[in-house]
Amino acid sequence: MNPVHLRQIEAYVYRKFCEEGTGHDYSHMKRVASMACMLADREKADKQISEAAGWLHDITDDKLVDDPAAAKLELVQFMKDIGIKEEERSAIDNAIADVSYRYGHNQPKTLEGQIVQDADRLDAIGAIGIARAFAFGGAHGRLIYEEGNDQTTIQHFYDKLLLLKDLMNTDSAAMIAEERHEIMKGFLRQFHLEWEVMGESSANPL
Ligand code: ADP
């Protein structure tokens, strides 16, 4: 694999995700790819495989594509067409296989997979993580917050986002996660303060 392959992968991802509106857009893929490359450097992993897998980690996700199996076949064909070797294709494939949080607390088997999972989780926390959570919540018609409602976007912070800091695979990601975690805690503190002050906690009028 060479830098030209990575630019071709970027263009492929751009075509697929440039209009995505739930926080899984091209810029998410770009940040995950850049973060994966940086973490790979620090953790002495394969930088090109990590970056490629960062770009492609959501390409067959069933919440983003209607037919994940078809997306997978298309991806394999694309990688063959641009001349990525079998051995590299399988390294990329392994790295993205276990990234998602939703399928349980998967521990990816390869270091590159662990790095891409960390990069994806880092993009779900901190200021950008906050923005993405509300983009996702809005796109799915969820309320920002309501007492006693466990389906709100604020609830998602307690269910998942505040747990991510302790789930990082690598020390390099765990360090970055600390600061982003504090940003979320500060945001939630202020959110609840403003909510209370404005009397929003009063009972449902019906
Ligand atoms: P994964 O692919 O790791 O399973 P998710 O499906 O959990 O990832 O989606 C990751 C992004 O979507 C995160 O930024 C997260 O905040 C957002 N997200 C997922 N579920 C919710 C939810 N119920 N409310 C708000 N944001 C959500």
Ligand code: NI
């Ligand atoms: Ni992702």
